[in-house]
Amino acid sequence: MNAKTPRQKMPEQKPEDRIKNFNEVPLGYTPEVAVIEAGRCLQCKKPQCVEGCPVNINIPAFIKEIAGNNFLGAIKKIKESSSLPAVCGRVCPQESQCEERCILGKKFEPVAIGKLEGFVADYEREKEHLPAPVISVKKDKKVAVIGSGPAGLTVAGELAGAGYKVTVYEALHTAGGVLVYGIPEFRLPKKIVSYEIDALAALGVEFVTNRVVGLSESLGDIMKRFDAAFVATGAGLPAFLNIPGEELQGVYSANEYLTRVNLMKAYKFPEYDTPVIRGKSMAVFGAGNVAMDSARTAIRLGCKEAHLIYRRSREEMPARHEEAHHAEEEGVIFDLLSNPVRLIGNDQGRLSGVECVKMELGEPDESGRRRPVEVKGSEFIIKIDAAIVAIGNGSNPILQKTAPDLKCNKWGNIIADSETMKTSVTGVFAGGDIVTGAATVIEAMGAGRKAAKGMIDYLETGKW
Amino acid sequence: MHYIHSNDIIRPTLGRMVVDAPYVAEYRKAGQFIILRIDECGERMPLTIADADKSKGTITLIYQIVGTTTQKLANMKAGESLTDIVGPLGHPTEVKRYGTVVCIGGGIGVAPLYPISKGMKEAGNRIVNILGARSENLLILEKEMGEVGDLNIVCTDDGSRGEKGFVTDMLNNVISKEKVDLVVAIGPVAMMKAVSMLTKEKGIKIFVSLNSVMIDGTGMCGGCRVTVGGETKFTCVDGPEFDGHLVDFDNLGLRLRTYTAEEKESYNNYKHKCKLDGAAGHEC
Numbered sequence: 001m002n003a004k005t006p007r008q009k010m011p012e013q014k015p016e017d018r019i020k021n022f023n024e025v026p027l028g029y030t031p032e033v034a035v036i037e038a039g040r041c042l043q044c045k046k047p048q049c050v051e052g053c054p055v056n057i058n059i060p061a062f063i064k065e066i067a068g069n070n071f072l073g074a075i076k077k078i079k080e081s082s083s084l085p086a087v088c089g090r091v092c093p094q095e096s097q098c099e100e101r102c103i104l105g106k107k108f109e110p111v112a113i114g115k116l117e118g119f120v121a122d123y124e125r126e127k128e129h130l131p132a133p134v135i136s137v138k139k140d141k142k143v144a145v146i147g148s149g150p151a152g153l154t155v156a157g158e159l160a161g162a163g164y165k166v167t168v169y170e171a172l173h174t175a176g177g178v179l180v181y182g183i184p185e186f187r188l189p190k191k192i193v194s195y196e197i198d199a200l201a202a203l204g205v206e207f208v209t210n211r212v213v214g215l216s217e218s219l220g221d222i223m224k225r226f227d228a229a230f231v232a233t234g235a236g237l238p239a240f241l242n243i244p245g246e247e248l249q250g251v252y253s254a255n256e257y258l259t260r261v262n263l264m265k266a267y268k269f270p271e272y273d274t275p276v277i278r279g280k281s282m283a284v285f286g287a288g289n290v291a292m293d294s295a296r297t298a299i300r301l302g303c304k305e306a307h308l309i310y311r312r313s314r315e316e317m318p319a320r321h322e323e324a325h326h327a328e329e330e331g332v333i334f335d336l337l338s339n340p341v342r343l344i345g346n347d348q349g350r351l352s353g354v355e356c357v358k359m360e361l362g363e364p365d366e367s368g369r370r371r372p373v374e375v376k377g378s379e380f381i382i383k384i385d386a387a388i389v390a391i392g393n394g395s396n397p398i399l400q401k402t403a404p405d406l407k408c409n410k411w412g413n414i415i416a417d418s419e420t421m422k423t424s425v426t427g428v429f430a431g432g433d434i435v436t437g438a439a440t441v442i443e444a445m446g447a448g449r450k451a452a453k454g455m456i457d458y459l460e461t462g463k464w
Numbered sequence: 465m466h467y468i469h470s471n472d473i474i475r476p477t478l479g480r481m482v483v484d485a486p487y488v489a490e491y492r493k494a495g496q497f498i499i500l501r502i503d504e505c506g507e508r509m510p511l512t513i514a515d516a517d518k519s520k521g522t523i524t525l526i527y528q529i530v531g532t533t534t535q536k537l538a539n540m541k542a543g544e545s546l547t548d549i550v551g552p553l554g555h556p557t558e559v560k561r562y563g564t565v566v567c568i569g570g571g572i573g574v575a576p577l578y579p580i581s582k583g584m585k586e587a588g589n590r591i592v593n594i595l596g597a598r599s600e601n602l603l604i605l606e607k608e609m610g611e612v613g614d615l616n617i618v619c620t621d622d623g624s625r626g627e628k629g630f631v632t633d634m635l636n637n638v639i640s641k642e643k644v645d646l647v648v649a650i651g652p653v654a655m656m657k658a659v660s661m662l663t664k665e666k667g668i669k670i671f672v673s674l675n676s677v678m679i680d681g682t683g684m685c686g687g688c689r690v691t692v693g694g695e696t697k698f699t700c701v702d703g704p705e706f707d708g709h710l711v712d713f714d715n716l717g718l719r720l721r722t723y724t725a726e727e728k729e730s731y732n733n734y735k736h737k738c739k740l741d742g743a744a745g746h747e748c
Contacts, residue, residue: 173548210550216491236684256685273507275726349718
């Protein structure tokens with residue numbers, strides 16, 4: 001095996017099959033294929049891929065274990081740096097992180113690092129069930145983690161592993177945050193998330209669900225019971241378009257649409273009680289991963305025409321290439337350089353159409369992307385019976401409202417030190433989307449890793 | 465899990481449940497609500513808190529049986545448990561001394577009104593309670609409210625109990641006789657709209673409490689958005705109480721009918737399943 005071996009293709013469900021189910025799209029590498037793919041790694045002396053990973057997994061080391069058929073050895077290597085490998089193998093944007101820097105990619109295709117990571121995590125979960133590690137040192141200090149998304153789970157895992165007593169507070173009835181309410185089953189099966197959460201519980205982490213910190217009890221109240229806290233409440237405040245008609249029946253935020261389908265399992269309605277509108281012709285506004293998830297979910301729920309409406313061009317779409325590709329394969333229609341100006345309803349207050357205007361790209365704006373400008377007189381109407389607004393999220397303000405000492409920026413994001421994740425309140429750390437604004441799962445985990453280091457340092461030394 | 469102490473059908477379509485929820489009982493204030501989920505297949509349903517007992521760690525929920533979830537709720541028995549309760553959610557009512565406060569409850573709306581009326585009384589206000597319903601068998605908490613109010617008025621659309629007429633007629637009477645400083649109105653959308661219009665005309669401040677379509681209750685989904693004074697507000701975190709003069713009730717009414725077809729389908733499916741099971745059928 002060598003570098004000239006082609007990158008091993010991931011077998012996938014065919015588009016015509018998968019649009020009829022919510023099962024995962026990639027079918028996973030077989031052990032044989034994983035070993036071949038791992039054999040492509042050059043084992044660089046100065047591996048650039050590790051630099052590209054927000055949690056700095058020792059990538060060549062775990063790949064070497066796979067190449068040597070030691071899959072458990074590989075997962076142990078990964079778990080030295082990442083607590084959620086089965087999740088990251090699926091949802092990390094490897095093409096702009098580890099794999100982008102893979103030296104093989106310069107001449108050939110990069111090693112499929114993400115797919116290998118997913119493979120060993122699945123192997124461990126399905127075949128081996130490694131027991132929870134025995135924690136040798138027990139510390140008497142207690143830590144609260146507020147929010148159970150990727151950042152919170154990372155901190156919980158690291159601190160429990162270091163011997164601290166960790167309590168995780170979650171507002172919803174199930175732990176996992178965006179991993180359970182946001183990312184669809186066909187991209188991240190919920191059993192994988194619950195496996196990771198069960199593993200943390202086995203490590204001694206206590207999960208308190210159905211608890212919204214910042215309402216009855218403030219952060220200050222929590223700090224009376226704990227020696228340190230990590231705030232990871234996420235970017236849970238949906239942005240709307242602020243155009244006429246957004247109040248009509250059938251207009252969803254992506255958060256609402258995806259929460260209904262993923263967390264509440266509306267795709268199994270009426271077996272499950274939560275309904276969701278199954279539109280025949282739908283519009284999704286936005287072009288990020290969440291927009292792709294929404295459009296692909298709509299297709300699986302029987303939507304015949306799923307329009308993805310985006311004001312810039314294909315090149316500027318923020319979604320991962322793989323997600324956009326999957327969406328297109330499944331029949332999502334990309335209406336690019338189009339901007340919604342008005343939602344139209346019938347006399348029952350139900351959505352019946354959207355008026356859009358054509359856009360063209362002008363001079364670059366502050367983001368460096370060419371600014372879209374309206375083409376006068378180019379208005380057109382698409383008939384739709386449901387719409388999903390997927391243009392991003394602001395920071396959830398609940399906790400900050402009753403924590404006046406916790407400094408935030410003008411967008412409501414908590415200000416935290418970029419290395420230690422310390423906030424303006426002694427003992428309180430923060431990370432993930434609540435600090436950065438909406439970003440990726442792995443970046444949130446990266447912040448969790450830094451915070452865990454900062455917290456352990458603070459708990460050991462008492463120095464702030 | 466939340467142990468059910470009692471669950472009684474108090475009117476043909478109304479139930480009252482006393483259930484363990486120590487955290488809610490400890491912290492709840494007038495005007496706040498909870499979200500419950502009956503079982504693993506259940507939807508998240510917001511419900512106002514009618515009463516609470518801090519020492520026992522229980523709360524009282526009063527619900528109207530209108531669809532799958534409320535029918536499932538009605539079928540639960542003492543000794544069984546609800547899977548999830550989260551709360552207290554939303555802003556509490558601004559309880560302080562206003563002067564004379566008229567508390568208007570329509571149908572099931574009397575349940576959330578009761579703690580507000582009690583709180584307003586304790587804050588030193590003169591309380592006029594107006595309880596309205598379509599007919600006698602939909603009136604609730606008449607005795608409890610009667611103990612709180614300085615003046616208590618009951619009316620029904622059909623005259624089967626109290627005076628015959630609408631709550632707006634009763635309010636008009638009160639306004640003609642005494643100075644009213646605040647109105648709190650909770651009930652069907654049409655009722656709150658009518659009361660808001662009347663108070664606007666008379667220049668009287670009003671709070672209404674809205675019950676929108678809702679999932680998470682933390683401002684994350686935006687499903688509960690309402691138009692208040694031309695701005696989009698989220699009922700769960702900005703409310704549930706708003707200035708009735710500013711609420712777009714027509715849009716609220718339309719949004720509440722979003723799932724009419726699905727609700728019917730779900731209810732029929734549930735009733736069918738119950739018949740097949742020959743039992744409560746709340747296992748999912």
